Amino acid sequence: MKKIFYxxxxxxxxxxxxLFVLFAGVPVRxxxxxxxxxxxxxxxxxxxxxxxxxxxxxVSNIGESPTTGTVTVVDTLPSGLSATAIGGDGWSCVLAxxxxxxxxxxxxxxxxPVITVTVNVLVGATDPQVNRADVSGGGEVxxxxxxxxxxxxxxxxxxxxxxxxxxxxGPYPTGNxxxxxxxxxxxxxxxxxxxxxxxxxxxxxxxxFLDNKPNYGLDHxxxxxxxxxxxxxxxxxxxxxxxxxxxxGAGCMYYDPTxxxxxxxxxxxxxxxxxxxxxxxxxxxxxxxxxVSVEISYPADQYPNSIYDNxxxxxxxxxxxxxxxxxxxxxxxxxxxxxxxTNNDYGPIYIQLGYTFDDVPPTAFAWSQIESIYAAGITGxxxxxxxxxxxxxAVTRSQMAIFLLRGIxxxxxxxxxxxxxxxxxxxxxSFGAAWIEQFVAEGITAGCGGGNYCPSNPVIRSQMAIFLLRAKxxxxxxxxxxxxxxxxxxxxxGFAAAWIEQLVAEGITAGCGSGKxxxxxxxxRSQMAIFxxxxxxxPLP
Numbered sequence: 001m002k003k004i005f006y007x008x009x010x011x012x013x014x015x016x017x018x019l020f021v022l023f024a025g026v027p028v029r030x031x032x033x034x035x036x037x038x039x040x041x042x043x044x045x046x047x048x049x050x051x052x053x054x055x056x057x058x059v060s061n062i063g064e065s066p067t068t069g070t071v072t073v074v075d076t077l078p079s080g081l082s083a084t085a086i087g088g089d090g091w092s093c094v095l096a097x098x099x100x101x102x103x104x105x106x107x108x109x110x111x112x113p114v115i116t117v118t119v120n121v122l123v124g125a126t127d128p129q130v131n132r133a134d135v136s137g138g139g140e141v142x143x144x145x146x147x148x149x150x151x152x153x154x155x156x157x158x159x160x161x162x163x164x165x166x167x168x169x170g171p172y173p174t175g176n177x178x179x180x181x182x183x184x185x186x187x188x189x190x191x192x193x194x195x196x197x198x199x200x201x202x203x204x205x206x207x208x209f210l211d212n213k214p215n216y217g218l219d220h221x222x223x224x225x226x227x228x229x230x231x232x233x234x235x236x237x238x239x240x241x242x243x244x245x246x247x248x249g250a251g252c253m254y255y256d257p258t259x260x261x262x263x264x265x266x267x268x269x270x271x272x273x274x275x276x277x278x279x280x281x282x283x284x285x286x287x288x289x290x291x292v293s294v295e296i297s298y299p300a301d302q303y304p305n306s307i308y309d310n311x312x313x314x315x316x317x318x319x320x321x322x323x324x325x326x327x328x329x330x331x332x333x334x335x336x337x338x339x340x341x342t343n344n345d346y347g348p349i350y351i352q353l354g355y356t357f358d359d360v361p362p363t364a365f366a367w368s369q370i371e372s373i374y375a376a377g378i379t380g381x382x383x384x385x386x387x388x389x390x391x392x393x394a395v396t397r398s399q400m401a402i403f404l405l406r407g408i409x410x411x412x413x414x415x416x417x418x419x420x421x422x423x424x425x426x427x428x429x430s431f432g433a434a435w436i437e438q439f440v441a442e443g444i445t446a447g448c449g450g451g452n453y454c455p456s457n458p459v460i461r462s463q464m465a466i467f468l469l470r471a472k473x474x475x476x477x478x479x480x481x482x483x484x485x486x487x488x489x490x491x492x493x494g495f496a497a498a499w500i501e502q503l504v505a506e507g508i509t510a511g512c513g514s515g516k517x518x519x520x521x522x523x524x525r526s527q528m529a530i531f532x533x534x535x536x537x538x539p540l541p
Contacts, residue, residue: 033142034108035063036071038135040148046129047155048198048339050121052084055150057115057133059106062145066105067138073100075117076132080125080154080198089113106138123339126198126286127154156198156286157339160328162206162346163289166190172293183319183353186297193328194289202336203280207273207327208294210317211236211348212377212411215274228255228271235377235412236325236348241341242268242332251341252332257412273327280331319354321371321541323347350375352541357381357389366391369529372538377411378403382525391526394458397448398432401439403528404471407536408442423453430455443475461512462519464528465499468508468535487517494519508534 039058046053057075061067073091075098077083086093086100090113093100100115129152136146168175168188181187191206214231228234238257244250246263254261254268261268275294284290297316325347330336338344352371355362360370370389373379382390395403406413415438420428422437430436436453439445444467448454459467469477479502484492486501494500500517503509508531512518523531533540 032065033063034061034065034067034106034138034140035142035145036060036067036106036135036138036140037062037145038073038133038148040075040131040133040150042131042150042152045153045155046081046121046125048080048121048123048125048157048159053119053121055117055119055131055133057088057117057148059112059115059135061106061108061110061138063108063140066107067140068105069137069139070101070103071106071112071138072136073115074098074134074136075115076134077117077119078129078131080122080129081119081131082122083117083119085118086115088115091115101137121154123159124196124198124287125154125156127156128152129154154198157337158195158199158201158284158286158330159197159339159343160201160204160284160330161194161196161343162191162326162328163194164192165326165346165349167351168293171295172291175293181296181316181351181353183316185316186295187316188293188295189324189326190291190293191326191328192289192291193284195284195286197339198286200286201284201330203282203331204284204329204336205272205280205331206292206294207329208275208296209234209236209239209273209325209327209345209347210275211323211325211375213274213322228269233412234274235410236323237410238412239271244337249332249335250337251329253327253329253344257410270332272329273325317351317353320352320356321375322351322353323375323539324349324351348539350539350541356387358386359388360391364391364526366526366529368540369533370526371541372533373403373529375541376407376536376538378406378532379529389525391524391529393525394522395525395528396455397453397457397459398430398436398455400459400464400467400528401432401435401445403532404444404467405435405438405442407532408471423447423451425452426455444470458522459528460519461517461521461523462494462496462500464523464531465496465503465509468531469499469502469506472535487511487515489516490519506534 037060040055042055057073059071059073083095083098086095086098088100091100091102106112131150131152133148134146167178167181168190169178171188172190175188189208193206195201212233212235215228215234234255235257238255239253240256242248242250242252242254242263247267252268252270255271275296281292325345327345329344330338356371356374360367381387405415415434418428418433418437420433422440426433426436432455436455469479479498482492482497482501484497486504490497490500500519512521
């Protein structure tokens with residue numbers, strides 16, 4: 001006999017089949033079992049380079065019985081965050097794996113104490129950062145609600161850095177690699193930049209700063225302020241970066257060697273270096289790198305002959321040594337800010353074109369140190385036509401004041417005017433008078449006795465040890481006691497013995513030979529260059 005199914009029976013059978021399909025293989029919490037859930041929260045928008053930002057993780061039991069066994073929480077941070085701490089009352093946590101566990105029972109309807117995860121926001125953090133937390137264990141069966149995702153808004157910004165450079169005889173991507181450019185010949189610096197940040201850079205530019213050299217950059221003209229004056233010598237240490245809230249936006253470089261401008265209330269003129277490209281480059285995506293070239297030349301038809309030098313050559317750089325800083329920055333004047341405004345420069349790098357002084361060829365004693373202090377603007381030589389250094393001349397006490405104060409404060413430093421009332425033998429109009437009086441004001445010397453300074457006397461090597469270490473560490477510095485065993489001509493009770501031995505300990509001198517220091521010998525200008533370069537750790541060619 002044929003079996004007949006009524007419509008209502010068919011519907012019931014279909015519904016049963018559907019439910020079977022939907023729930024087959026899905027764990028279903030039985031009555032009386034625990035059921036863990038997890039939640040993860042934070043507050044506010046994260047900003048790259050933020051420190052001490054926190055997430056809160058809460059584990060709850062929404063089941064019908066207490067948990068049994070170990071409960072484990074695992075936090076999985078996204079790539080833009082770095083954990084610095086994790087913990088909570090009663091939890092046993094491991095920072096390296098971002099795991100926390102505990103075995104005490106959690107009653108139904110209750111929460112464990114909150115787990116706090118403390119993070120730093122990395123410079124390359126993108127938007128958003130999705131943080132994941134998982135809970136497991138506790139004797140539960142239903143694991144569908146054991147994961148929490150917390151999407152965090154990040155105010156992502158670019159971060160341009162210079163990662164390397166090459167000297168080439170042609171623009172990118174052509175041109176051969178060169179080790180040293182020739183004087184008065186155009187060359188190119190290929191600059192490789194990377195955007196470490198979490199967002200595209202917008203338009204950007206590379207710049208080249210020649211420390212203590214005439215500046216003919218695009219941001220200079222013959223009228224001067226607010227622009228820099230065309231051909232003005234600029235010291236790289238005189239450049240500053242506008243802070244957040246500045247009138248012209250954050251991250252703009254401007255020249256203010258005396259630190260007299262308040263960019264929070266006054267406008268500044270954004271500076272891009274002695275050389276820069278005339279065009280802003282297209283946006284550099286987050287994480288991407290790019291190589292561009294900057295031409296190093298002074299076209300004769302663009303700059304008047306009288307501004308730079310006394311001949312008709314305008315290509316490349318003149319003979320000598322150059323301390324160079326490379327720079328990469330978004331268009332700050334257009335409102336583009338970076339997550340880190342302090343890491344745009346690269347250097348100093350030292351480039352030597354021929355040699356600087358006619359009387360100090362590359363084969364001469366202390367050539368590299370003499371070129372180094374010249375490039376740093378500490379000396380200009382002893383004559384100008386021809387340009388000589390006079391390496392065999394003794395250093396006078398007046399010259400020493402100038403050398404060391406420039407080493408301390410930079411080549412652009414100018415001391416206050418002299419009063420002429422400090423020493424009986426140093427009038428206000430005397431050579432180096434302002435430097436000598438400032439030398440005393442900074443506690444580096446008190447003179448030579450009897451109310452005099454003895455400006456024309458040569459500096460002897462024992463005095464030099466005191467001058468150098470006070471210049472490096474300040475007037476209050478005192479070296480360790482002398483042993484008297486370092487040099488045969490410097491006993492422990494000898495004048496400046498402790499200073500001399502400390503000068504050796506710091507690698508600034510090894511003596512004058514044959515186990516001696518020659519404390520009463522005059523310091524030559526060639527030796528002075530070595531002392532200063534090592535004391536202030538200046539780059540060598």
